[in-house]
Amino acid sequence: MAESVNFDSDTDFAGDAFLRAEALACRRGGRVVFDQLSFTVKAGQALHIGGANGSGKSSLLRQLAGLLPLAAGTLAHPFTPSRQIHYLGHEDGLKAAFSVAETLAFEAALAQTDVPPKLLADLGLAGCDWQFVGDLSAGQKHRLTLARLRLDRRPLWLLDEPLTALDESGRKLVDDLAAAHLARGGMIIAASHEALAFADERLHLGAGT
Amino acid sequence: MSLFATLCAAHLRLAWRGGQTVLAVSFLFIAVTLLPFGLGPELKLLRALAPGLLWVVLAISLLATLDRLFQADFEDGTLDRLRLLPLPFEAALLAKLCGHFLVLVVPLILSVPLAGLLLNIDGARLPLLLAAMLCGAPALVMLGGIGAGLAVSVRRGGLLTVLIAMPFYVPVLIFGAAASQAALTDGTPIWPYLGILAALSAATILLAPFAIAAALRAAQD
Numbered sequence A: 001m002a003e004s005v006n007f008d009s010d011t012d013f014a015g016d017a018f019l020r021a022e023a024l025a026c027r028r029g030g031r032v033v034f035d036q037l038s039f040t041v042k043a044g045q046a047l048h049i050g051g052a053n054g055s056g057k058s059s060l061l062r063q064l065a066g067l068l069p070l071a072a073g074t075l076a077h078p079f080t081p082s083r084q085i086h087y088l089g090h091e092d093g094l095k096a097a098f099s100v101a102e103t104l105a106f107e108a109a110l111a112q113t114d115v116p117p118k119l120l121a122d123l124g125l126a127g128c129d130w131q132f133v134g135d136l137s138a139g140q141k142h143r144l145t146l147a148r149l150r151l152d153r154r155p156l157w158l159l160d161e162p163l164t165a166l167d168e169s170g171r172k173l174v175d176d177l178a179a180a181h182l183a184r185g186g187m188i189i190a191a192s193h194e195a196l197a198f199a200d201e202r203l204h205l206g207a208g209t
Numbered sequence B: 001m002s003l004f005a006t007l008c009a010a011h012l013r014l015a016w017r018g019g020q021t022v023l024a025v026s027f028l029f030i031a032v033t034l035l036p037f038g039l040g041p042e043l044k045l046l047r048a049l050a051p052g053l054l055w056v057v058l059a060i061s062l063l064a065t066l067d068r069l070f071q072a073d074f075e076d077g078t079l080d081r082l083r084l085l086p087l088p089f090e091a092a093l094l095a096k097l098c099g100h101f102l103v104l105v106v107p108l109i110l111s112v113p114l115a116g117l118l119l120n121i122d123g124a125r126l127p128l129l130l131a132a133m134l135c136g137a138p139a140l141v142m143l144g145g146i147g148a149g150l151a152v153s154v155r156r157g158g159l160l161t162v163l164i165a166m167p168f169y170v171p172v173l174i175f176g177a178a179a180s181q182a183a184l185t186d187g188t189p190i191w192p193y194l195g196i197l198a199a200l201s202a203a204t205i206l207l208a209p210f211a212i213a214a215a216l217r218a219a220q221d
Helices: A057-064 A101-112 A139-152 A168-183 B003-017 B020-039 B041-066 B071-076 B079-083 B089-108 B112-117 B123-150 B158-183 B191-220
Strands: A018-028 A031-042 A044-050 A073-075 A085-088 A154-160 A187-191 A203-204
Touching: A031 A044, A031 A187, A031 A203, A031 B089, A031 B191, A044 A057, A044 B089, A057 A085, A057 A154, A057 B071, A073 B003, A085 A139, A101 A139, A101 A154, A101 B003, A101 B020, A139 A168, A168 A187, A187 B191, B003 B020, B003 B089, B003 B191, B020 B041, B020 B089, B041 B089, B041 B158, B071 B079, B071 B191, B079 B089, B079 B191, B089 B112, B089 B123, B089 B191, B123 B158, B123 B191
Parallel strands: A044 A187, A044 A203, A085 A154, A154 A187
Antiparallel strands: A018 A031, A018 A073
């Protein structure tokens, strides 16, 4: 994976799309995790959410995906979660009993598309076709989940710790995917403890927000 | 392939690969084999009790397969994915339950005739008994699914699933056993019972996915 991966760019996303969160609050088990949280993300922008453990990064992403109800505040965006939002959370949703090839075929069927040739090679998983997902390393599994971003073109990506367990080339893979996505007018909101090369804005969750 | 068929096939394949079909069918056989030991080898008695016993064994084997129906998906993040597909969450769950029915419940029902031999059932009446089970089993799956959905966040929720689902099984078992009894005795019409079983199944297929979806959403909050 020395050379840069070429991500075929098809149609661009709507350039005037935006996501605006106003005075969001999150309550978990009776505790207020964050409150009065406001931010805006425009097409082609990436927002990096930082903050200590337990500051509500993952909960915020789940709220944005519509998987967790808002305790307060409003969320405005033009996206239909079931068609236009990718949520890659802590749990990868992979099945250990499927082979890598089967997993890709399944993901492609869910995205109602075909598996593009070279996809595995692009993901750095060349030759793993018939390995069971249960036998992959954490980093390899993480790379496999990235296939979803390629197979289904959705404008808003919500990524929870997108660099976990990835090696140098894996991090570059995420950066390349993200850069291509942003160039097409996509949006990314990513929670991470590490620096994200593709993100231009940063939001820090923590006491006082 | 449609999304519904994709999800159905995926569950079917995973369950088959996990050996669940063989396990469930073996369980049914073991349970039926044990019955004559408990009841005594009286052939007339066995034949008289067979319809009810077979229904109870079918229900219990079926419940045993529901143990981790949604739990793996809950733990590995698959439920999040199902909620973000261009298909209603309820429909995705119904697809999964359909796969479950095909890969586990149909083999269970098909093994009933063989198991029935051990209880001295009259072979000529078996098709009607099978028809009654096919009419009633979808309701058992759907009701069990509600139990599995409610117990999903409990780590060892198998027993809880059984406890929740069992009371709902009572109507199905009553009409199922009555249908089987009618199937095995001369001159009693079986159609009314089949109709009621099919109606129970139709109603639960329609309503249970909403209950299961609500239970799973609540568990994820």
